[in-house]
Amino acid sequence: MNKTNAEIARMLRMISYLLDMSETKSKKTNFKNRAYNTAAEKIDNLSISMEDLYKSEGIKGLLSIPSIGKAIASKIEEFINTNEIQYYNQLRSELPLDIEFLELKGIGPKTLKSIYDKVVIKNIEDLEKAAIEGKIRDIPGFSQKKEESILKKIKNYKDCRNRFPIGEIYPFVKQIERYLSEIKGVKKAITVGSFLRMKDTIRDIDYLVASNDPQKVIETFVNMSEVKQVLGKGSSKAFVKLNNGMNSDLLVVPDESYGAALLYFTGNKQHGINLRKIASSKNLKLNEWGLYDKSKGIKIAGETEEEIYAKLGLEWIPPEMRENKGEIELSKTETYKIYNSGENKISQLIGYEDLKGDLQVHTNNTDGKMSIEQMVLYAADFGLEYIAITDHTKSLKIARGLDEAQLLNQANKISQLNDNIKTDNFFTDLIKGEVRNNNYKNLKNFRILSSAEVNILKDGSLDISNNILDKLDIVGAAIHSSFSLPIETQTKRLVDTALNPSVDIIFHPTGRIINKRDGYPVNIPKLVEVAKDTKTILEVDAAYERLDLKDDHIKIAIDNGVKIAIDSDAHHPLQYVFLKFGIGQARRGWATKKDVINALPVQEMLNNLKQG
């Protein structure tokens, strides 16, 4: 049981695929398979769980999702209740092909059907074997060249690691972006796609370049040393596989099409489709080259995104919000004007320069790499005004967690440092050889907060008592063990923590590590409800392998009036840069500056805590 949205979407997508394979030229079937595919995409982008929706509201809940009608809703219901869809079984009894073909890019249902009709295959292994044995080249419509290309595509499928955490590839992606921007004649070069939308993980890296010499840019791109294989190229586009296994696409357009191309290539796909539908309804046509007036046959916009959105009756939408989750409705100029008298999300979204403090920072007193003083120095250098020192507590043995005496000792030291920081020469010794810019002038007003990342035990209690915690400026708590308890127990551990009057923030609430572990199960709406009642802050841990809370959870939290903190979880000064990824997730969750507690100056932030 417990069907994820991804599993449901995959089933619908495979139904679409099988319908496409078995389609008799009739147009009706053609649109039927598209309907299944559209429903699958919709579900993939949904912020709520279909199963939860079904359990709380029944089939009516499913029908409330656009693109899901009676027929598809009843199949989802069947899948949730019986773990099967008879319609799918029936299709598969006619075409017994493994669902993995969905992930084999470049070979679609039509190609596969032509092969299937002549050679018995069931899965990708069979297909590879048939190609190696030369059984495909003689099928009508195929050739030796096509057979070779099938083998290449299978190799690509096997090589491809699914998705990379955004922070892991960030420097590499930016390096190529800089390289492209330095090609002679290039006016602009930018990384677009899910990277620009700040998705937590990235599959493909897409670049957009504005230049009047596309051939030169394309040749330079496909000949970079980072390129392992050229998958295709034409007069405006190129597709390559990079050495790290990722696919990368390049689109080159003239300056006057830059905005249209940026809009098209940033996505997401459904956002783009909806914009093109709006264009169509206004007798306009939108593509990657511009916005055109159909009746007059002339281009009316294209150089900037803003002018295109404006001509469609919309305010500009930040890339992080372009996920087809209601942002188009929100940006309609009429809606916008009403809201904008006070509270429009789009104009108030938390910005990349808005954080004033960082509420989770570690030092070499436990598992961090540097001292409090060094972490402070670099934080000031980074432009922050305060940090909380949140070393682990005693029951987390692996990090040499602090006991009560050590914790109080550290708090005393921090208190002294706060006094000394105001004197002119205090950091002189430390600064020697470490100064990178002149932000140290901010140091005098810098505030160090005593804190801890208190360990939540299996029964939901903490490993440090409240009378000790109350001596700290701010308290964070987190789960680091017993991940496999059932959802009710895990939720109760976090709810009990939120109910604890000494705990201000719950750190990385779901415990996920991207590509390594899913995290423990948590009833997020329930936790959010208690957090709201108790004024507990939920963290967005910005370390790129965590990004926890994730975007959809952030949206649930702030929609319910819960404040978030965006923290780096830095164990080294260079890790303050992680804050960028946390802010990206917060923007994806539509968080405004007001929703983020550490966008406040230190005293206001403290005043807004539970006991503040």
Added chain:
DNA sequence: GCCGTTTTCGGCCCGACTGTTTTCAGTCG
């Protein structure tokens, strides 16, 4: 199969690249 400010029928986003199709189907994003 889904949808509706042209609402229960008749539409359904748009264009680049590939292969071998001399005018297009398949696939992708």
